[in-house]
Amino acid sequence: MEKDRRDFLKLAGSVLGLGATAPAAALASTGGRPVQEEGTHWAMVVDTRKCQAKEGCTACTDACHLAHNVPKIPEEAHEVKWIWKEKYPQAFPNQVHPYIEDSLRDRNVPVLCNHCERPPCVRVCPTQATFKDEQGIVTIDMHRCIGCRYCIAACPYGSRSFNWKDPRPYLQDIQSDYPTRTKGVVEKCNFCEERLAKGQIPACVEACVTAECGALLFGDLSDPESEVSRLLRTTNTIRRKPNLGTAPSVFYIV
Amino acid sequence: MASRDTGRIVVGLVIFLVLASFPVWFSATQGRSDYRPELEYPAGETKCVESKEYMRTWHMDLLNQWRDSVVRKGVRTYTSDAHHTDYDMSLQNTCMKCHTNKANFCDRCHDYVGVSPKCWECHVEPRGAE
Amino acid sequence: MLEKALKGSPRYWTWISVLVLIIAAGFFAYWRQLNHGLEITGLNRDVTWGLYIAQFTFMVGVAASAVMVVLPYYLHNYKPFGRMVILGECLAISAVIMCMLFIFVDMGQPSRVINVIRFPSPNSLMFWDMMSLMGYLGLNVLISLVVFTSERNQVAPPHWIKPVIILSIPWAVSIHTVTAFLYSGLEARSFWLTAILVPRFLASAFASGPSLLIILSLLLRKFTKFDPGEEALKKLSLIVTYALSVNIFFVAVELFTGLYSDIPEHVHHFQYLFVGLEGKSGLAPAMWLSVSLSLLSLVLLYFPRLRENHKVLPFICGAIIVAVWIEKGLGLVVAGFIPNPLGHVTEYFPSSWETMVTIGVYGIGFLILTGLWKIALTVREEIDAL
Numbered sequence: 001m002e003k004d005r006r007d008f009l010k011l012a013g014s015v016l017g018l019g020a021t022a023p024a025a026a027l028a029s030t031g032g033r034p035v036q037e038e039g040t041h042w043a044m045v046v047d048t049r050k051c052q053a054k055e056g057c058t059a060c061t062d063a064c065h066l067a068h069n070v071p072k073i074p075e076e077a078h079e080v081k082w083i084w085k086e087k088y089p090q091a092f093p094n095q096v097h098p099y100i101e102d103s104l105r106d107r108n109v110p111v112l113c114n115h116c117e118r119p120p121c122v123r124v125c126p127t128q129a130t131f132k133d134e135q136g137i138v139t140i141d142m143h144r145c146i147g148c149r150y151c152i153a154a155c156p157y158g159s160r161s162f163n164w165k166d167p168r169p170y171l172q173d174i175q176s177d178y179p180t181r182t183k184g185v186v187e188k189c190n191f192c193e194e195r196l197a198k199g200q201i202p203a204c205v206e207a208c209v210t211a212e213c214g215a216l217l218f219g220d221l222s223d224p225e226s227e228v229s230r231l232l233r234t235t236n237t238i239r240r241k242p243n244l245g246t247a248p249s250v251f252y253i254v
Numbered sequence: 255m256a257s258r259d260t261g262r263i264v265v266g267l268v269i270f271l272v273l274a275s276f277p278v279w280f281s282a283t284q285g286r287s288d289y290r291p292e293l294e295y296p297a298g299e300t301k302c303v304e305s306k307e308y309m310r311t312w313h314m315d316l317l318n319q320w321r322d323s324v325v326r327k328g329v330r331t332y333t334s335d336a337h338h339t340d341y342d343m344s345l346q347n348t349c350m351k352c353h354t355n356k357a358n359f360c361d362r363c364h365d366y367v368g369v370s371p372k373c374w375e376c377h378v379e380p381r382g383a384e
Numbered sequence: 385m386l387e388k389a390l391k392g393s394p395r396y397w398t399w400i401s402v403l404v405l406i407i408a409a410g411f412f413a414y415w416r417q418l419n420h421g422l423e424i425t426g427l428n429r430d431v432t433w434g435l436y437i438a439q440f441t442f443m444v445g446v447a448a449s450a451v452m453v454v455l456p457y458y459l460h461n462y463k464p465f466g467r468m469v470i471l472g473e474c475l476a477i478s479a480v481i482m483c484m485l486f487i488f489v490d491m492g493q494p495s496r497v498i499n500v501i502r503f504p505s506p507n508s509l510m511f512w513d514m515m516s517l518m519g520y521l522g523l524n525v526l527i528s529l530v531v532f533t534s535e536r537n538q539v540a541p542p543h544w545i546k547p548v549i550i551l552s553i554p555w556a557v558s559i560h561t562v563t564a565f566l567y568s569g570l571e572a573r574s575f576w577l578t579a580i581l582v583p584r585f586l587a588s589a590f591a592s593g594p595s596l597l598i599i600l601s602l603l604l605r606k607f608t609k610f611d612p613g614e615e616a617l618k619k620l621s622l623i624v625t626y627a628l629s630v631n632i633f634f635v636a637v638e639l640f641t642g643l644y645s646d647i648p649e650h651v652h653h654f655q656y657l658f659v660g661l662e663g664k665s666g667l668a669p670a671m672w673l674s675v676s677l678s679l680l681s682l683v684l685l686y687f688p689r690l691r692e693n694h695k696v697l698p699f700i701c702g703a704i705i706v707a708v709w710i711e712k713g714l715g716l717v718v719a720g721f722i723p724n725p726l727g728h729v730t731e732y733f734p735s736s737w738e739t740m741v742t743i744g745v746y747g748i749g750f751l752i753l754t755g756l757w758k759i760a761l762t763v764r765e766e767i768d769a770l
Contacts, residue, residue, distance in 0.1 A: 077428035126510035147492015183421035184492025
């Protein structure tokens with residue numbers, strides 16, 4: 001049923017002259033089965049309760065930003081961020097009400113790129129600089145990005161950052177095994193694809209384990225026996241802004 | 255009227271030709287046609303991913319190929335045509351691990367031919383240069 | 385034909401020099417932007433599009449509005465627009481070029497802009513926008529060149545141009561449709577996610593574009609021998625009256641849905657625009673100005689005696705341009721980003737560098753427009769003198 005519907009929408013999309021599958025796929029409903037049908041599908045589960053237990057911890061952000069040469073720009077207007085913390089009501093604006101439990105209201109929740117199954121940023125990119133790879137990772141080809149920032153307008157999560165200026169002066173300790181960026185391109189979390197290729201887990205997850213917090217869990221959603229799959233089956237999790245149909249690959253336990 | 259215009263046109267053409275051919279006559283009179291940039295090769299290394307001649311001619315295309323392969327296809331291993339060794343396709347982690355001094359290798363030739371590749375706006379040059 | 389633009393009165397050359405100076409200042413500011421990055425603009429992490437994209441949106445409207453003289457003249461054989469139509473087409477040409485320049489100066493990596501063509505992405509409305517704008521530019525250059533050359537040689541234009549002209553009419557509508565789609569297709573921004581954006585864009589374009597044309601042709605009448613014709617001006621001001629009425633209606637409809645439904649994520653943006661959010665209300669004065677000017681202009685336009693009074697009309701037209709410029713330009717673009725997807729309220733004000741670049745682009749547009757109109761008017765005078 002879901003499949004038929006998507007085929008119909010695909011057809012409608014091409015008849016309308018949009019000529020492509022992405023807008024049609026985005027029209028499809030959010031319920032039912034996941035979009036990704038085969039192959040690895042990397043996903044993350046964030047246990048916000050465990051994260052809250054370590055108040056003020058910035059291990060994940062520090063590790064990520066160090067590993068990927070993310071600059072520390074003092075003025076907020078030009079900040080670049082890959083993973084950082086927001087209050088629960090900001091991260092989940094439509095899953096909040098005035099009477100939620102106190103601990104939730106002030107809870108700091110790690111937010112990052114959701115690596116959506118139907119990413120709006122990919123849909124709008126005029127050069128295919130941002131695209132979804134075969135493992136479900138939404139990534140950016142920094143060599144191709146023209147810096148139009150359409151993807152930033154399209155991202156419902158504010159997960160993308162633009163390099164308003166040359167980031168290098170804001171890097172104290174440049175890691176020589178990963179590039180920096182140049183001014184005028186968009187960047188964001190890449191689920192550590194460069195580490196995954198070497199069989200390592202993402203830097204933030206590793207740092208979270210080292211910090212003895214264990215709030216971040218990473219794994220393959222296409223493998224029903226993986227730890228994330230099992231956790232998702234047995235625990236209640238939510239995704240950010242599910243009503244938009246983007247189908248994030250980052251799940252939260254609250 | 256016509257002759258005055260003819261004169262102007264001829265003068266204009268001469269000035270244009272002199273300026274346009276500047277690189278030719280300047281290097282013919284002032285240049286050193288025997289000059290070749292001297293590159294510093296990594297000590298202790300005997301071979302690059304491909305032959306020296308191939309690399310000299312095609313390294314930029316090879317790098318572009320590597321770029322597209324890694325970034326867009328997720329294929330990260332390159333097998334040398336010359337000696338069938340596997341390499342991690344990475345400018346910073348493969349090329350520059352041997353060529354640790356960008357100034358004495360990349361730049362010497364690039365400066366000589368007057369190109370300024372934008373690789374280094376993002377890719378980090380090895381500390382060896384310092 | 386181009387040599388006509390190179391001969392003119394001292395006043396003509398003074399005007400050209402002023403424009404060249406403005407352009408030079410714009411280039412200087414853009415040079416700074418190239419070296420420092422877009423940090424020299426007022427844009428920030430939360431509001432990532434601003435003045436440039438607002439100008440782009442507004443100018444697409446001006447370009448599309450040429451259809452308001454082209455359609456009556458070519459499709460309905462409405463003769464009084466005979467002198468106006470070439471002005472409208474030239475205005476469209478310069479407006480489209482300005483649109484492209486505004487997109488270009490907004491790019492973080494302008495040297496790579498060709499990637500849009502190297503890697504065509506039909507998924508992206510940006511791709512379609514580029515295609516439709518380039519097509520529209522081509523159509524207008526072709527049409528005005530062919531029709532004008534025949535006019536100059538005092539022969540009937542070739543038959544094949546007629547279908548091209550007909551094609552340019554829906555094409556004009558398409559450029560503004562696609563521009564609205566750029567915004568209205570984004571699930572991330574509830575403020576833009578509304579089907580009325582396309583009709584709203586068209587209505588405001590058909591109000592502001594002809595207003596600009598009226599002002600410019602009244603200026604021409606004052607400073608040159610050109611006379612657009614009483615009948616043409618009357619008809620144009622009537623078109624503006626209708627378009628403005630429809631636009632105000634569309635905005636009201638949008639406000640109703642946004643506010644009556646009372647969905648917070650819809651209301652917040654309107655709230656920011658008109659009264660401010662979290663004590664930040666930078667755009668509110670401009671928005672109220674826009675609303676007042678719109679309503680006032682509408683009331684004045686409803687009196688034929690005022691509408692046809694050439695002392696009052698330019699002021700009404702000016703008010704409409706300012707009102708629309710704020711409403712669909714800065715207001716619409718910026719409020720889409722405030723509050724941001726995480727509910728934070730960060731404001732945006734254009735920086736002076738950004739403003740300089742913007743004025744520079746306008747300088748280029750007006751230089752092109754001046755040159756084109758100079759050619760058109762000189763040739764017309766020669767024909768009339770025969």
